[in-house]
Amino acid sequence: MSCMNHKHILQIKNLSVSFTQYEKGLRKIDLKVIRNLNVSVGEGELVAVVGASGSGKSLLAHAILGILPRNCDAEGNIWFEDELLSPKRIEELRGGKIVLVPQSVTYLDPLEKVGRQVRKEQDEESVRTKQEELFDFYKLPQNTADLYPFELSGGMARRVLLTTAMMESPRLIIADEPTPGLHLEAAKKAMSHFREFADKGNGVLLITHDIELALEVADRIAVFYAGTTVEEAPVADFQSVDTLRHPYTKALWRALPQNGFHPFPGKQPYAKDMPNGCPFGPRCPQLTPECEGNIQEQLIRFGRVRCIHAK
Amino acid sequence: MDIGPYSGILKYIGKSIIKIISLLIAVSILSFILVSASPVDPVRAYIGEVGMANMSAENLARLEAYFGINTPPIERYWNWFTDFIQGDMGSSLLYRQPVSSVIQVKFMNSMVLMMTAWLFSGLLGFILGIVAGLYRGRWIDKAIKGYSLLIASMPTFWLALVLVMIFSVWLQILPIGLSVPIGVNAAEVSIFDSIKHLILPALTLSVIGIANITLHTREKMIDIMGEDYILFAKARGKSRFSIIRNHALRNIMLPAITLQFASISEIFGGSVLVEQVFSYPGLGKAAVSAGLGGDAPLLLGIAVISAALVFGGNLIANLLYGIIDPRIRRGSAYE
Ligand SMILES: Nc1ncnc2c1ncn2[C@@H]1O[C@H](COP(=O)(O)OP(=O)(O)OP(=O)(O)O)[C@@H](O)[C@H]1O
Ligand code: SF4
Ligand SMILES: [Mg+2]
Numbered sequence: 001m002s003c004m005n006h007k008h009i010l011q012i013k014n015l016s017v018s019f020t021q022y023e024k025g026l027r028k029i030d031l032k033v034i035r036n037l038n039v040s041v042g043e044g045e046l047v048a049v050v051g052a053s054g055s056g057k058s059l060l061a062h063a064i065l066g067i068l069p070r071n072c073d074a075e076g077n078i079w080f081e082d083e084l085l086s087p088k089r090i091e092e093l094r095g096g097k098i099v100l101v102p103q104s105v106t107y108l109d110p111l112e113k114v115g116r117q118v119r120k121e122q123d124e125e126s127v128r129t130k131q132e133e134l135f136d137f138y139k140l141p142q143n144t145a146d147l148y149p150f151e152l153s154g155g156m157a158r159r160v161l162l163t164t165a166m167m168e169s170p171r172l173i174i175a176d177e178p179t180p181g182l183h184l185e186a187a188k189k190a191m192s193h194f195r196e197f198a199d200k201g202n203g204v205l206l207i208t209h210d211i212e213l214a215l216e217v218a219d220r221i222a223v224f225y226a227g228t229t230v231e232e233a234p235v236a237d238f239q240s241v242d243t244l245r246h247p248y249t250k251a252l253w254r255a256l257p258q259n260g261f262h263p264f265p266g267k268q269p270y271a272k273d274m275p276n277g278c279p280f281g282p283r284c285p286q287l288t289p290e291c292e293g294n295i296q297e298q299l300i301r302f303g304r305v306r307c308i309h310a311k
Numbered sequence: 312m313d314i315g316p317y318s319g320i321l322k323y324i325g326k327s328i329i330k331i332i333s334l335l336i337a338v339s340i341l342s343f344i345l346v347s348a349s350p351v352d353p354v355r356a357y358i359g360e361v362g363m364a365n366m367s368a369e370n371l372a373r374l375e376a377y378f379g380i381n382t383p384p385i386e387r388y389w390n391w392f393t394d395f396i397q398g399d400m401g402s403s404l405l406y407r408q409p410v411s412s413v414i415q416v417k418f419m420n421s422m423v424l425m426m427t428a429w430l431f432s433g434l435l436g437f438i439l440g441i442v443a444g445l446y447r448g449r450w451i452d453k454a455i456k457g458y459s460l461l462i463a464s465m466p467t468f469w470l471a472l473v474l475v476m477i478f479s480v481w482l483q484i485l486p487i488g489l490s491v492p493i494g495v496n497a498a499e500v501s502i503f504d505s506i507k508h509l510i511l512p513a514l515t516l517s518v519i520g521i522a523n524i525t526l527h528t529r530e531k532m533i534d535i536m537g538e539d540y541i542l543f544a545k546a547r548g549k550s551r552f553s554i555i556r557n558h559a560l561r562n563i564m565l566p567a568i569t570l571q572f573a574s575i576s577e578i579f580g581g582s583v584l585v586e587q588v589f590s591y592p593g594l595g596k597a598a599v600s601a602g603l604g605g606d607a608p609l610l611l612g613i614a615v616i617s618a619a620l621v622f623g624g625n626l627i628a629n630l631l632y633g634i635i636d637p638r639i640r641r642g643s644a645y646e
Contacts, residue, residue: 067542095548107543111561111637120549121557148637164547 009203010041015076041203048214051224066090099165101175105157108149115145134163154181226279233303245305342614401608410612421593427513432520440528462522471588531566572628
């Protein structure tokens with residue numbers, strides 16, 4: 001189920017996110033942390049965005065929801081259910097049709113009790129019941145509602161964050177690293193919850209650095225490197241290194257335990273010292289002089305790749 | 312020893328009080344050293360140059376004994392200290408009255424002045440700071456910020472003079488100085504008169520305090536509006552009003568309390584200047600006269616009382632923190 005024959009829930013084209021910073025001497029610089037990013041989620045699809053720490057995954061989520069910091073600007077187009085989104089429309093959709101599972105407990109107000117926070121300060125019986133059911137579902141003791149965020153363990157906090165998303169009836173869930181700190185069982189439960197949700201015809205954008213997790217639940221995987229998606233491939237392509245397209249994806253594949261655990265030295269460049277042309281150039285075994293030019297995204301075997309030598 | 316659920320907080324109060332007492336002793340020693348080291352000859356300051364010339368050596372010696380010039384400083388301090396802990400603050404050399412009664416009168420005058428300024432500047436500064444922080448970069452923020460920066464950079468006496476010019480000289484609606492009208496018997500002073508004489512000094516003191524509290528509150532508000540939990544509240548589709556009510560205001564309370572109680576010491580400092588400018592007979596003015604006149608008992612008394620107030624304010628702030636912040640209330644931060 002990889003091709004473009006079903007309806008899109010989310011479609012992002014040419015998204016760039018940049019910070020305006022002032023260097024010494026008040027020189028204004030634009031720090032582009034996400035560039036020309038494309039990614040889409042179809043009906044019934046769970047798409048994983050996989051990337052190393054600092055590659056811009058959280059910013060991607062925040063850009064979709066229109067909650068970037070003040071000194072940060074996003075460019076590009078985002079469609080939700082085939083409607084091109086304006087900032088105003090995003091404001092209407094977020095928290096309803098589009099929900100976020102944030103990355104850490106700092107996204108909870110430290111001075112408000114967890115239950116009230118999950119209920120968005122609503123006290124109606126129906127809301128209360130829903131919150132209690134969700135706490136049961138995630139095996140959170142009912143007294144959790146009366147705790148403050150600082151009293152939660154890492155795993156509990158993670159589950160509370162998951163319940164906030166399920167309180168709504170969304171079409172799209174954007175989950176930013178929803179599993180670290182969870183026991184295997186709880187992580188699996190969360191993932192199967194996402195899977196069921198997608199199977200009902202909804203969409204999930206799962207942001208993670210854990211490629212193995214992504215391989216287990218996702219339909220498609222978008223590989224994120226230095227602020228852009230270098231490859232977007234159906235999960236089946238990850239069965240063999242030969243069906244993968246980008247040298248970085250291949251390196252990730254080889255680094256997996258079941259594929260020999262080959263370490264891959266080096267780290268992705270920081271936005272400030274991005275190389276010319278292909279951002280992967282400095283680490284790429286197939287680097288040629290042409291790689292320093294403009295790298296267009298190409299469509300190969302139902303997957304997209306940003307590498308001029310990809311086959 | 313366990314004294315029930317409040318043992319943590321009681322222990323904390325106990326510890327704080329011990330700390331405050333040691334700080335107060337340090338303050339008294341420091342002030343004592345300062346007056347002792349002062350180049351001002353208290354006797355000369357007391358009777359003036361002409362008086363000195365006309366005074367017999369015998370009388371001079373008696374006066375010097377009265378001022379304690381010939382007693383070694385350590386002994387003098389010790390005498391003061393032992394009296395003080397028995398509740399005797401000594402006698403003011405300048406006022407020829409027990410220090411406690413001088414302080415009582417001055418203290419009441421200053422208290423009215425400072426409380427008015429403290430509450431007024433705290434409340435207004437808090438509101439202005441929040442508005443500016445929430446509307447960061449808009450015209451209302453620019454106006455509030457610009458005004459606060461202007462006031463904050465103005466010397467106190469200068470601001471006082473400007474206010475006197477406006478209200479007393481041009482508009483002629485408020486008296487220039489003193490806490491009572493000149494030539495009126497203290498018993499006949501009406502509340503109305505007292506209030507009228509209070510307005511300008513209190514206004515000066517408040518205006519300065521407001522600027523400071525506004526600027527700090529604004530900074531804190533801006534920080535809070537950039538916090539992850541505010542972003543998430545937005546991402547969950549909460550209205551701006553609900554975000555401000557449920558998250559922003561809740562979280563600004565903690566820094567606001569700190570600011571408000573920390574401002575006590577600033578109000579104190581400001582009141583010394585303001586009382587001087589307006590000849591307002593309060594603690595600040597008495598402290599200045601005591602310092603200039605070498606009136607060690609009075610100065611020490613005032614220093615200790617003021618320091619106790621400031622430290623007491625800090626203690627209250629910390630206790631309020633404990634009530635408001637669940638991380639302290641339910642955690643064990645008091646242990
Ligand atoms: N406020 C900011 N100002 C400047 N740079 C920022 C700011 N916030 C994030 N960045 C930069 O943007 C890049 C992407 O950050 P982001 O948080 O999206 O990464 P991430 O992929 O989510 O990482 P992680 O896996 O650690 O969560 C990082 O290199 C970071 O340094
Ligand atoms: S474009 Fe060149 S440098 Fe970049 S991944 Fe492809 S081969 Fe490597
Ligand atoms: Mg992140």
